[in-house]
Amino acid sequence: DVVMTQSPESLAVSLGERATINCKSSQSVIHGANNKNYLAWYQQKPGQPPKLLISWASTRESGVPDRFSGSGSGTDFTLTISSLQAEDVAVYYCQQYYLTPPYTFGQGTKLEIK
């Protein structure tokens, strides 16, 4: 199984500052035939189901604010929130969907306000 490792486990950032979350996969999740990275990011707020933010490592879902961006390729990926807002407090998960089954998620990164 592909192991997804996120860092840090928790993060406290001041409002308006940048937040960066990393995700590393134990195997490459880039498909050689189409050169796409099969990596998604989800946001989960307390008491709610996860919400898809980004697919294909860098494609933002419709309605997701543009302060959220995804980058990386192969085994190393980053979710960046350029200017943290209060409503961004949540747990963030990365997920690979290249080598399935099983789908595997990172352990989550808890983002708080400093």
Place this chain on the structure above:
Amino acid sequence: QVLLEQSGAEVKKPGASVRVSCKASGYTFTNYYLHWVRQARGQGLEWVGRINPKNGGTSFAQRFQGRLSMTRDTSTSTVYMELRTLSSDDTAIFYCARDSSGSNDYFFDYWGQGTQVTVSS
């Protein structure tokens, strides 16, 4: 709009079985895979399995093999997950989630509200 509506909370005794339903609306039910994801209290997300509503084909995480089944009812656009031989380790919220694809295993674009399953003697 796409909506996945799950059945209500369940309390079961160890060794029992639980069946959770997920009713889909707002799209063509047979065009997209549906997955189940488990989340224990304060823990991360764990993929449980998925069903192809078109033909009923399933794929399960290895750790659930032998005690998990998934079925669907195309007349009501509902999928069912049944987990047998429950233990306290199965206490968790179970989410259904739609795959963004109907022919490949991709990311999950819509999620149900979750169903709390509690296993306690």
